[in-house]
Amino acid sequence: MRDSFVECLRQAAIKDPSILLLTGDLGFGVLNRFIESIPQQCINMGIAEQNMTGVAAGLALEGYRVFTYSIGNFSSLRCLEQIRNDVCYPKVNVHIISIGSGLGYGSLGMSHHATEDVSILRSLPNLAVYSPSDYAEVIAVAQACLTESGPSYIRLPRIKADTQALRSVKVDTCNGFGADQQQPLVLLTHGSCLAQAQAIAEQIPCAIYTVPRIKPLPTNLEAILKGRTQVITLEQHNLDGGFGSAIGEWLLDHRVALPLIRLGLPNIFLTQGGTDQELSQQAGLGVAQCVQTIQQRMTHA
Amino acid sequence: MVITPSELARQVRLDALDMINKARSSHLGSNFSIADLLAVLYTRFLSFDAARPQWEQRDRFLLSKGHSVAVLYSVLARVGFFSPERLKTFYQSGSDLLGHAHASVPGIELSTGSLGHALGVATGIALAGKRKNQGFKTVVLLSDGELDEGSVWEAILFAQHHQLSNLYAIIDYNKIQSLDRVDNVLRLEPLRAKWEAFNWEVLECDGHDYAAIEAQLKAFRSSTQPHVLIAHTVKGKGVSFMEDTVLWHYRSPDATEYAAAKKELDHA
Numbered sequence A: 001m002r003d004s005f006v007e008c009l010r011q012a013a014i015k016d017p018s019i020l021l022l023t024g025d026l027g028f029g030v031l032n033r034f035i036e037s038i039p040q041q042c043i044n045m046g047i048a049e050q051n052m053t054g055v056a057a058g059l060a061l062e063g064y065r066v067f068t069y070s071i072g073n074f075s076s077l078r079c080l081e082q083i084r085n086d087v088c089y090p091k092v093n094v095h096i097i098s099i100g101s102g103l104g105y106g107s108l109g110m111s112h113h114a115t116e117d118v119s120i121l122r123s124l125p126n127l128a129v130y131s132p133s134d135y136a137e138v139i140a141v142a143q144a145c146l147t148e149s150g151p152s153y154i155r156l157p158r159i160k161a162d163t164q165a166l167r168s169v170k171v172d173t174c175n176g177f178g179a180d181q182q183q184p185l186v187l188l189t190h191g192s193c194l195a196q197a198q199a200i201a202e203q204i205p206c207a208i209y210t211v212p213r214i215k216p217l218p219t220n221l222e223a224i225l226k227g228r229t230q231v232i233t234l235e236q237h238n239l240d241g242g243f244g245s246a247i248g249e250w251l252l253d254h255r256v257a258l259p260l261i262r263l264g265l266p267n268i269f270l271t272q273g274g275t276d277q278e279l280s281q282q283a284g285l286g287v288a289q290c291v292q293t294i295q296q297r298m299t300h301a
Numbered sequence B: 001m002v003i004t005p006s007e008l009a010r011q012v013r014l015d016a017l018d019m020i021n022k023a024r025s026s027h028l029g030s031n032f033s034i035a036d037l038l039a040v041l042y043t044r045f046l047s048f049d050a051a052r053p054q055w056e057q058r059d060r061f062l063l064s065k066g067h068s069v070a071v072l073y074s075v076l077a078r079v080g081f082f083s084p085e086r087l088k089t090f091y092q093s094g095s096d097l098l099g100h101a102h103a104s105v106p107g108i109e110l111s112t113g114s115l116g117h118a119l120g121v122a123t124g125i126a127l128a129g130k131r132k133n134q135g136f137k138t139v140v141l142l143s144d145g146e147l148d149e150g151s152v153w154e155a156i157l158f159a160q161h162h163q164l165s166n167l168y169a170i171i172d173y174n175k176i177q178s179l180d181r182v183d184n185v186l187r188l189e190p191l192r193a194k195w196e197a198f199n200w201e202v203l204e205c206d207g208h209d210y211a212a213i214e215a216q217l218k219a220f221r222s223s224t225q226p227h228v229l230i231a232h233t234v235k236g237k238g239v240s241f242m243e244d245t246v247l248w249h250y251r252s253p254d255a256t257e258y259a260a261a262k263k264e265l266d267h268a
Helices: A002-015 A032-037 A049-061 A077-088 A117-121 A135-147 A191-203 A221-225 A243-253 A276-282 A287-299 B005-023 B028-045 B066-078 B084-089 B118-131 B150-161 B191-197 B210-217 B255-266
Strands: A019-023 A042-044 A065-071 A094-099 A128-130 A152-156 A175-177 A185-189 A207-210 A213-215 A230-238 A260-265 B060-063 B138-143 B167-173 B201-206 B227-232
Touching (some): A002 A019, A002 A094, A002 A135, A002 A152, A019 A049, A049 A077, A049 A094, A049 B118, A077 A094, A077 A117, A117 A152, A117 A230, A135 A152, A175 A191, A191 A207, A191 A287, A213 A243, A230 A243, A230 A287, A243 A260, B005 B028, B005 B066, B005 B084, B005 B255, B028 B066, B028 B138, B028 B167, B028 B210, B060 B066, B066 B084, B118 B138, B118 B167, B191 B201, B191 B227, B201 B210, B210 B227
Parallel strands (some): A019 A042, A019 A065, A065 A094, A128 A152, A185 A207, A185 A230, A230 A260, B060 B138, B167 B227, B201 B227
Antiparallel strands (some): A175 A207
């Protein structure tokens, strides 16, 4: 997914010299093509994310559209106040890319798990938060970042995008995935969980929708939820304040009396190794565990 | 009307005293510390057009120590960016003349308040100017205590690597920070050597000597290095009982202190 996103940037930047890509000395094997074709539009900022974000804000104040690039929490939490004060407050065109969202960096450990970023960043005024689930949504998100004004945060999973699997999506809507879209159960997900959602749906029939833009929430949310009997959210993110919380807030604020089951990571640090799937299981978010949770909660409703 | 640095500095100290007294706010010492530096910048160094705050070729000035904004608002009003009447709204309900530099005010480039931010942003602005081959200067005024922030040193590294000779940092080196003297909190010395080691062009001056400030700002020569002026200042400069004291970082004057300060500044 990161390759697809960066390639979108590269193609746009070739035509538009006001597009700049700043990296915090990361992007091995990912940024090479961008750097080789337009080296003057990529700046390696060194391992200094606070300055990367401040410089990005300065460049954006002078008319550039700037993308900052790093992995995990480095482009977000490490420089959170620069994002808040220097990017969000003046609403400049700075777009913050985080690679390996959720547990994508697996055995690299807690430092590389971006599992609280959505809850923290969605609370910042003026900042759009994107989390595409597949190639189609990556392209839609990249186009939004290249055309819309104002800052954004983009969390990109490490999973490989299937560039052949193009479906019709919009960046500001819930996008249906699969044929079962009329099911009374609806599962909303984002980021790296689409395959997991499909596996759950094989055991518990439900309509799957992906949500590439978490903030603001999708414009068609009300229509998507109409006539449903149960909402399930699934994300590789801390349950406290994440996407599931955002949906819960929406249901409360709009007085929509639908039961909600939030599937996500508990509020703990994961201390053992494993792939993102293995870590999900350790955290109680494996497919079988999700199915069991859903069945238990629905039974006891 | 041509105004001299000394006339402007005297006026903005009086304004700041009134503003902070009315607001019952703080940072008088920090404001008085930079009044002379600002007076020289806005009468002798910066290119700007007060009628066109966003004039593309203007020099960009960023106040990194945003808590000293009362004197900057006053300077901007006194050189014509907005009416001095507006200074009376400082800190008041509904006003955008906030207690830290606020970019909705004409002439303010960046909203600041949290220390350690503006040098990075200024570096980005300077980099943009260089990339676009524009002639404007980017000037950022930092406090000494602010140099505790690691983000400042990230920007210092970056600016010299990219040879941003259109970037000017000025250090308000009054040797006192929020709760104590710099030497007692986190020692900065040898400060000049630090900046030189980071490959900046370094000059020093008495931060209250108008001629010296102007001469040093105009003495920078390097075309491959960013520039830093270490301005040796006195916190609270201009009011005898406020000078070189930790107390007047936060203290708001009572009626007697206000009257005494006003009397001293009136007769300056």
